[in-house]
Amino acid sequence: MNPLLTVDDLHVSFPTRTGKVDAVRGVSFTLGRERLGIVGESGSGKSQTGRAIMGLTPPHAQISAKTLNFDGIDLMAASAKQKRSLRGNRIAMILQDPKYSLNPVMSIGRQIVETLRTHEKISKSDARDRAIAMLEAVQIRDAGRVFDLHPHEVSGGMGQRAMIAMMLVAGPEMLIADEPTSALDVTVQLEVLSVLDKLVAERGMGLIFISHDLRLVSSFCDRVIVMYAGKIVEELAAGDLANAKHPYTQGLLNCMPTIGSDRHPLPVLDRKPEWAL
Amino acid sequence: MTSAISVENLVVTYDDFLALNDVSISVEAGESYGLVGESGSGKSTLLRAIAGLAPVSDGQIVIGGKTLPRRKRDKAFYRQVQMVFQDPYGSLHPRQTIDRLLQEPLAIHGVPDAENRIVRALDEVGLGPSFRFRYAHQLSGGQRQRIAIARALIVEPSVLLLDEPTSALDASVQAEVLNLLEQIRRDRKLTFIMVSHDLGVVTHMCQRLAVMKNGRVVERLTAPDLVAGRISEAYTQNLMVASKGFVRKEAVSG
Numbered sequence: 001m002n003p004l005l006t007v008d009d010l011h012v013s014f015p016t017r018t019g020k021v022d023a024v025r026g027v028s029f030t031l032g033r034e035r036l037g038i039v040g041e042s043g044s045g046k047s048q049t050g051r052a053i054m055g056l057t058p059p060h061a062q063i064s065a066k067t068l069n070f071d072g073i074d075l076m077a078a079s080a081k082q083k084r085s086l087r088g089n090r091i092a093m094i095l096q097d098p099k100y101s102l103n104p105v106m107s108i109g110r111q112i113v114e115t116l117r118t119h120e121k122i123s124k125s126d127a128r129d130r131a132i133a134m135l136e137a138v139q140i141r142d143a144g145r146v147f148d149l150h151p152h153e154v155s156g157g158m159g160q161r162a163m164i165a166m167m168l169v170a171g172p173e174m175l176i177a178d179e180p181t182s183a184l185d186v187t188v189q190l191e192v193l194s195v196l197d198k199l200v201a202e203r204g205m206g207l208i209f210i211s212h213d214l215r216l217v218s219s220f221c222d223r224v225i226v227m228y229a230g231k232i233v234e235e236l237a238a239g240d241l242a243n244a245k246h247p248y249t250q251g252l253l254n255c256m257p258t259i260g261s262d263r264h265p266l267p268v269l270d271r272k273p274e275w276a277l
Numbered sequence: 278m279t280s281a282i283s284v285e286n287l288v289v290t291y292d293d294f295l296a297l298n299d300v301s302i303s304v305e306a307g308e309s310y311g312l313v314g315e316s317g318s319g320k321s322t323l324l325r326a327i328a329g330l331a332p333v334s335d336g337q338i339v340i341g342g343k344t345l346p347r348r349k350r351d352k353a354f355y356r357q358v359q360m361v362f363q364d365p366y367g368s369l370h371p372r373q374t375i376d377r378l379l380q381e382p383l384a385i386h387g388v389p390d391a392e393n394r395i396v397r398a399l400d401e402v403g404l405g406p407s408f409r410f411r412y413a414h415q416l417s418g419g420q421r422q423r424i425a426i427a428r429a430l431i432v433e434p435s436v437l438l439l440d441e442p443t444s445a446l447d448a449s450v451q452a453e454v455l456n457l458l459e460q461i462r463r464d465r466k467l468t469f470i471m472v473s474h475d476l477g478v479v480t481h482m483c484q485r486l487a488v489m490k491n492g493r494v495v496e497r498l499t500a501p502d503l504v505a506g507r508i509s510e511a512y513t514q515n516l517m518v519a520s521k522g523f524v525r526k527e528a529v530s531g
């Protein structure tokens with residue numbers, strides 16, 4: 001079976017006042033109807049990889065790839081209009097800063113309703129019911145109240161879940177979720193993950209799950225890609241994290257504070273310049 | 278020992294929604310105090326209320342023996358008490374350079390020696406001098422979070438309110454930031470209140486913590502109690518179980 005997404009030799013760089021920043025340096029992977037995790041160092045290019053796939057790279061950046069293909073569509077050659085239509089319908093991304101990706105002057109509920117109504121012929125009151133049901137599905141208490149709140153009036157975790165609800169009403173075939181649960185307490189986090197899990201298992205959605213939470217990724221995803229300084233340094237079956245070979249990945253496992261361990265200060269990585277070559 | 282921060286029967290309402298319902302905590306000088314709890318339970322609201330950024334309708338906040346006025350605080354307060362916000366996107370102006378962002382609090386509080394302080398602050402959070410003249414919107418999520426921490430530390434406050442300060446960081450950078458925070462707290466005798474949903478982080482950083490749910494504190498316990506499972510609330514127990522990771526429920530065939 002052909003993969004849903006093929007990324008081959010993706011590069012993204014930014015000209016800045018102090019020189020060129022190479023954010024993504026030759027990233028290649030494929031995605032099927034599965035859960036693919038991306039972990040990696042802060043600043044290693046995870047979000048920029050996701051944005052490039054979505055066609056959301058800032059205009060002044062330089063982007064190149066040998067292949068960037070979604071279900072037979074060449075994303076590098078696609079027109080802006082084509083990409084916009086893909087984004088609205090078949091592929092979606094939950095951005096890392098959900099509260100600032102939502103429209104600040106429109107209530108959360110209205111934003112979900114409008115998304116829903118661009119996808120389906122549905123009456124206003126049915127759309128409202130569906131939106132509230134979706135907010136409840138992502139474990140928002142008191143969904144009726146939250147429906148009428150504006151983004152600045154909800155908590156960090158509520159904003160993340162509102163964004164997830166909005167992406168889910170659109171029913172995408174591929175979802176890129178950039179740190180979608182980083183602001184959620186662990187019990188809610190697991191509930192939201194099972195919502196995403198169902199979409200993969202039942203609707204065959206392809207999911208790219210970007211996270212810095214190694215424990216979570218290894219228990220939730222099928223495969224994990226590890227990024228460092230703009231490159232993929234390792235790919236692992238999720239259950240196989242303990243056998244990681246790259247010293248960055250090995251180091252990561254060691255420097256997490258865990259309940260019951262008492263290590264002050266925490267061990268830190270001794271980053272070698274050759275890791276970033 | 279005197280408490281550095283004492284929150285007594287605090288109530289915060291938005292229209293008729295009770296965001297904080299009779300909340301009390303007391304934090305000793307030099308202590309690091311943890312807040313955990315459900316999303317939407319009022320953790321950020323509590324920190325914002327202490328910082329003078331939430332509509333308090335009842336109760337009081339005492340810092341260093343002084344009862345704070347509900348809304349307006351004096352300039353010394355804004356230097357003494359610094360907050361690192363949950364979303365670094367919102368708290369850092371995207372069109373300002375990092376240099377400007379770090380310069381600004383120093384200028385407001387008339388702190389001398391800006392040049393050296395800025396260089397040191399960037400270095401402390403693991404960002405080299407090449408980041409100094411970038412704009413906030415040119416940084417990754419975790420890089421912004423570290424700038425927000427640098428900005429709070431640069432004016433040498435005595436109280437630091439930390440709202441999920443490492444939630445956007447990978448474990449390697451998180452370890453460095455947590456070590457930095459611990460060292461600074463020890464060296465400068467800072468008092469912390471720290472929100473985190475990661476129980477590993479909270480028990481590592483804090484001696485005592487409060488568990489919040491629905492605008493209330495439902496349980497107060499010490500970190501060793503939590504670690505040893507001496508827990509009385511079912512909700513806290515659930516948090517402990519959920520911390521172990523995702524468990525896929527086997528699909529029921531049929």
Ligand SMILES: Nc1ncnc2c1ncn2[C@@H]1O[C@H](COP(=O)(O)OP(=O)(O)OP(=O)(O)O)[C@@H](O)[C@H]1O
Nearest residue numbers: 014023042043044045046047048415416417418419
């Ligand atoms: N507009 C820009 N101009 C210059 N550099 C940029 C710009 N946007 C991002 N970068 C840089 O590109 C690199 C990769 O950024 P990216 O956001 O992909 O990191 P990330 O892996 O998602 O990190 P995090 O886990 O901290 O969110 C970072 O070093 C960042 O500073």
Ligand SMILES: Nc1ncnc2c1ncn2[C@@H]1O[C@H](COP(=O)(O)OP(=O)(O)OP(=O)(O)O)[C@@H](O)[C@H]1O
Nearest residue numbers: 153154155156157291296316317318319320321322
């Ligand atoms: N300006 C506001 N207007 C209306 N309601 C608000 C406002 N600010 C906060 N709230 C409500 O107060 C409640 C508590 O929010 P708060 O941000 O304190 O939660 P939290 O515990 O920090 O959650 P999270 O872990 O998700 O960040 C939420 O239900 C939120 O909707």
Ligand SMILES: [Mg+2]
Nearest residue numbers: 047096417418
């Ligand atoms: Mg990112």
Ligand SMILES: [Mg+2]
Nearest residue numbers: 155156321363
């Ligand atoms: Mg919060």
